[in-house]
Amino acid sequence: MSEFLMDFSAYIVIGALAFGIGLMGGHIALSRYYERRFLIVGKACSDADSLIPLLDELERES
Numbered sequence: 001m002s003e004f005l006m007d008f009s010a011y012i013v014i015g016a017l018a019f020g021i022g023l024m025g026g027h028i029a030l031s032r033y034y035e036r037r038f039l040i041v042g043k044a045c046s047d048a049d050s051l052i053p054l055l056d057e058l059e060r061e062s
Contacts, residue, residue: 037057041053041054041057
């Protein structure tokens, strides 16, 4: 019974670590994606001297 509990706890720890790493990786990937999108939209707003590109991006993302 003790061996079963050791194996089970090892699987729980590995699963928790994989879940945590997945959450962190997803957060980093989405942060970088939206940071690039923000910079592109900011440049478009600067070039157009208007907020229309920002409103178009908000409409497209929602």
